[in-house]
Amino acid sequence: MQRGTSSRIDRLLEHFEPSFIVIFLMMNGKLAKATVRMESLAPAFDLAASKWAERLGLPIEAEAEFALQVGREGLQLIELAQNAAGPIRADFVTGAVAHRRLYGGGNGQMTAKAAGIQPGIRPVVVDATAGLGRDAFVLARLGCELTLIERHPLISALLEDGLQRALADREVGPIVERMRLIGGDAIDILSAWNGEPPQVIYLDPMFPLREKSALVKKEMRLFRPLAGDDDDAPALLEAALTLASHRVVVKRPRKAPAITGEQPGYVLEGKSSRFDIYPKKTFKAEG
Numbered sequence: 001m002q003r004g005t006s007s008r009i010d011r012l013l014e015h016f017e018p019s020f021i022v023i024f025l026m027m028n029g030k031l032a033k034a035t036v037r038m039e040s041l042a043p044a045f046d047l048a049a050s051k052w053a054e055r056l057g058l059p060i061e062a063e064a065e066f067a068l069q070v071g072r073e074g075l076q077l078i079e080l081a082q083n084a085a086g087p088i089r090a091d092f093v094t095g096a097v098a099h100r101r102l103y104g105g106g107n108g109q110m111t112a113k114a115a116g117i118q119p120g121i122r123p124v125v126v127d128a129t130a131g132l133g134r135d136a137f138v139l140a141r142l143g144c145e146l147t148l149i150e151r152h153p154l155i156s157a158l159l160e161d162g163l164q165r166a167l168a169d170r171e172v173g174p175i176v177e178r179m180r181l182i183g184g185d186a187i188d189i190l191s192a193w194n195g196e197p198p199q200v201i202y203l204d205p206m207f208p209l210r211e212k213s214a215l216v217k218k219e220m221r222l223f224r225p226l227a228g229d230d231d232d233a234p235a236l237l238e239a240a241l242t243l244a245s246h247r248v249v250v251k252r253p254r255k256a257p258a259i260t261g262e263q264p265g266y267v268l269e270g271k272s273s274r275f276d277i278y279p280k281k282t283f284k285a286e287g
């Protein structure tokens with residue numbers, strides 16, 4: 001996400017109204033608002049914390065159910081209740097998950113196949129539901145250029161921070177340079193797209209049933225209150241189908257129904273996920 005990354009990210013956060021920074025929680029089946037405060041984890045991070053607080057419109061000292069914290073490991077979001085799951089952050093460099101993402105597979109991975117990666121073919125991709133950027137990173141590592149779109153300002157901030165930290169890493173830096181982040185709603189952004197259409201648009205909207213791995217569970221405990229269930233996925237699929245030149249890919253839990261609307265041309269099934277492919281045009285290898 002180089003190529004003018006910080007100015008682009010500065011611009012993206014202008015789209016977010018500070019009053020939007022509340023977390024929506026499902027409580028007794030109803031949506032309720034939860035509060036978020038900004039915290040610095042050590043005096044060395046006070047300045048960074050106050051900058052984030054200002055950009056995101058978060059209070060620094062306030063009663064809150066969640067905290068966006070800045071510390072040695074970067075920006076992270078944590079639920080403050082007792083027995084809550086640990087913090088989530090976007091981390092492309094350290095830990096087992098980053099390692100697996102970095103060394104875990106080549107063109108044969110489901111995500112790569114679904115996006116149309118083949119020898120000599122590295123599609124230009126828009127990941128319109130970027131989340132913490134994990135799927136996008138898999139594609140960037142294999143050589144694709146990506147635009148990532150994330151509408152939730154807190155998730156987008158975590159992703160921005162993760163990408164920024166990764167840029168400094170000798171090995172991972174060149175990969176995340178291929179990842180450009182835009183904040184905002186992908187339905188609007190795809191509908192107003194200017195310039196060359198992306199070859200592939202990748203969608204992974206939230207869905208009530210998700211995979212049960214410990215990691216996903218922990219992240220989903222925080223993600224779901226934040227992002228909700230992405231009920232507008234049909235409109236997003238429609239915008240993606242209108243714009244993509246070669247294919248739209250939708251990641252779903254294996255047993256979930258396809259997104260309402262046009263039906264996929266074919267399906268790739270994995271252990272816990274499924275990829276619904278909406279083909280528009282065949283890829284041609286370069287050279």
Ligand SMILES: C[S@@+](CC[C@H](N)C(=O)[O-])C[C@H]1O[C@@H](n2cnc3c(N)ncnc32)[C@H](O)[C@@H]1O
Pocket residue numbers: 128129130131132133134135136149150151152155184185186187204205206207227230236
């Ligand atoms: C399941 S998560 C995606 C996880 C991601 N694939 C990853 O690998 O980290 C879905 C994300 O899509 C975002 N999202 C859903 N609909 C969107 C839209 N119309 N525009 C932008 N972001 C959207 C949600 O805020 C949420 O962060």
